[in-house]
Amino acid sequence: MKITINHTLWAFLMLVLAANSIQAQQCSTRTTAGRYLVRCDGFLTPGPNAPQLPAKTLATATADKNGNFNGSGTVSVGGVTVTQTLTGTEQINPDCTGTVTYSQTINGQPGPSINITFVVSEGGDQIDGLVTDAGNTFACKLTRTPRRNAKE
Numbered sequence: 001m002k003i004t005i006n007h008t009l010w011a012f013l014m015l016v017l018a019a020n021s022i023q024a025q026q027c028s029t030r031t032t033a034g035r036y037l038v039r040c041d042g043f044l045t046p047g048p049n050a051p052q053l054p055a056k057t058l059a060t061a062t063a064d065k066n067g068n069f070n071g072s073g074t075v076s077v078g079g080v081t082v083t084q085t086l087t088g089t090e091q092i093n094p095d096c097t098g099t100v101t102y103s104q105t106i107n108g109q110p111g112p113s114i115n116i117t118f119v120v121s122e123g124g125d126q127i128d129g130l131v132t133d134a135g136n137t138f139a140c141k142l143t144r145t146p147r148r149n150a151k152e
Contacts, residue, residue: 027096029067031124034144036061036071042131042138044077053078055138059086067092069100082107086114096120100129116140 043052059073
C-alpha cells in the first residue's frame with residue numbers, strides 16, 4: 001500500500017508541475033510589453049525585381065501591454081546606411097507564436113510595409129522574428145532590456 005501511495009503522490013506532483021509548465025509558456029501582449037534591443041541580419045531587396053543585398057539593423061523598440069510596437073534604428077543595405085522607424089501591432093497566440101505588420105519610414109519617407117512572423121521565448125525577454133515578404137531573407141532578434149528603478 002505504501003508503494004501505491006508513493007506512486008500516486010509522485011504522479012500527482014508530476015501533473016501539477018506539467019500544468020504549471022504549460023501555464024508558464026502561455027503568451028499574450030502583456031508578455032511582450034517592454035523595451036527591446038533589436039539586431040537583424042540577412043539579405044534585403046532595395047526595390048522590386050532588385051537583387052538581394054547584405055543587410056543589418058541595429059535598433060530599439062518598445063511594446064505596450066496592448067501589443068503596439070514602435071521602434072527606430074539604423075539599417076545598412078548593401079553598404080548604404082539609412083534611418084528607419086517602425087510601428088505595428090502584434091497578433092500573438094497563446095503558444096507564443098505570432099505575426100506583426102509594420103508601417104515604416106526610411107530617412108523620414110514612407111516605405112513599404114514589413115511582415116514578420118515570430119516566436120517569443122524566455123518569458124518575453126527574447127523574440128526571434130523572420131521577415132516573410134517575398135525576396136527577403138532577414139531575421140531579427142529582440143532582447144528585452146532590464147527594467148530600471150526610477151531612482152537609478
